[in-house]
Amino acid sequence: MKKLHRRSFLKGGLVGGAAIAAVGTSKHAEAAGSFGGYPDSMGVLVDLTKCVGCRTCEAACNKEQGLPAPDKSFDDPSVFEEKREGGLPRRTTEKAYTVVQKYDVPGREHPLFRKVQCNHCNEPACLTSCFVNAYKKTPEGAVMYDPTVCVGCRTCMVACPFYIPAYSYSSAINPVVKKCIMCYDTRLKFGKPPACVEACPQEVMTFGKRKDLLKLAHQRISEKPDAYVDHVYGENEVGGTAWMYLSDVPFDKIGYDTHLGDQPIISYVKEFLAIVPMVLTIWPALFTGFHLLSNRKDGLKNEDNKS
């Protein structure tokens, strides 16, 4: 149980996230943070208080996305006890675009279940880090991936702050990134809710326009202030995400990284991107100048030993 709460035994480290968040507010970041996604993009509000861990969503996703059969059937609760390296809970893989995790929270009547999938960020780190532009944020809100151009450098996996993209390492000929696409081509495109959302028997998830969902989320919190912590995870994290979460347990206790800051990941890269044009324009003049200077200084002395 303790193992699940990686944050609780790593408290010393948390300040790091805070420091990063502080850096993120420096001058370059503001401009980047103002994009905020497409105005009418869709999203999903996940109310973690309602989830019972039935994994129907996992099964629905598997079917909708034509993924390979799982190692253990979708009604086998033993998957919740599985740990990956470091004693961490299960995560998305090349065979599962979404997984449900279980957290035993001291003092809570039932365990808390948390559905994990791509959050479809407003300014996705995966998208901005990809050097072949394999990712696209559609106006509907989905972050799509194009396997036909992907080179397989896996920078997007390094960049995703939520550890979402998986890679089909097992394939030698056509390994690709595997992640949730918000059922874009089969559903979202036609205005329909994603398969996992529709399949959920507990109506944990609400599909709608992101801005309406935000209103709804805050309304739920203000109507039942005792039933929720006052935080909509995903409202501002890394520039806002299409999938957002409500919980009755503080988010940092259930595996959410609450130190990501509000700036999109790309804002941390901007300081470097800003110097590129400077170097490109100033360096040639500067160094040619140095050359002329140092050669004048040496005079003709060197003329003859150039070989």
Next chain:
Amino acid sequence: MNSLKSQGFAPVVSHLKKDGSEWTVKEKLMLGLSPKEYWAVQLRNPFNWVLWAIYAVGLPILVGRFIYGLGWVTHSSYDYPWGLFLGWGLFVMVPLSASGFMMGTTVELFGRKDFKSIERLGLLNGLLGYLFAVMFLQVDLGQPWRLIYPMFVSLGPAAVLFLVAWHVATYLSCQVAELVPAFAEWMGFPKAKQFIKKIVLGLTVAGIILSTLHQGALGALFTYAPGKVHPLWYSSSFQWFQFFVSAVFAGLSMLIVVSTLTKWFMRWRCDETYLNNLSKLTLGLAKGASLALITYLVIKIIGIAHDNDWQYLASGWGAWFMFEMVVGVILPLIFYTMAVRNGNASLARFSAFLAVFGLALNRLNTALITFNWQLYQEIPHWREVVIVVTVYATYIVVYRAVLARMPILYTWKEKK
């Protein structure tokens, strides 16, 4: 070969044999030995035995990587998408190869012709390092045959890796061009050499720009993962600059290391000018490296102060960080300074080994060891290690082969 030379063997230094006839290309490839002598020399060399052992194990595994996929040679980690191939092959190899642009700058731009005798070694060290960084990349990419996609098929110009890809590609061609004179002398193509001489200034300036940017960009790649790299190794504002400055001392130190190795193991191939100047030049390089080291130390401290990371120094990670800084930065800095002051080239050489170690440790720390420091430690798969050793061995083989032949460590004698 060193012993052969002491027995009176004279290596190829011009197009003409002692008797006045011309060497054929094949004879030049055989180092001017008869085929029988040549293979006998290769067999006698214990270092070659080690290489064969590495290949015996490594080649099948390298081939297996392309047959069975990355999943067979790595742990297929989703949390650690980058392993040793990039950690070592890209992030360590590239800064250690920064010597190319610095020697170009020193000799061609600043007109320091006194560094001429070591310029080519610097350029070659740069070229081969980059070439093998690309090899490592090819091993690591999921779909290596799409290597040119970022150039021509689907462009993502806003990404840092896009810049790295373009710059490394362009810079590689620059470096090839810069070494054409050596190849041209050896093959006897004077025209090619003349042509490069005309554009060498342009090449050098291009080299500086490209190097500043892609060395920095390798650091900037980690700014995509602000929460994943340990704060002591991470700085949004200074990461690119830290990577660039450390590449400067790393490139110079690597050049000292390689020149030391040539002095020890390939003495037969070095000419008098090279050997006689080496100690003086080593100290010159040491001076440059010490300046870069002090700059690096200062910006590292500024980086920590800027993000207010002091409290981490008291943790276990902090101790590890201090180890890296003391052994890899502060000690080399002190030794280099002492070496320069006392004119002690051996101390500078020792210091160079430390600095190279420090650089490698820094890059591995950033890319692998402290990466995901809040999750868990990833220990590379043994096959991954074997492949890295095999590719690196190939780097050494090619390096040695070129040094043994082309006029890098010696001056070609043109016929008059």
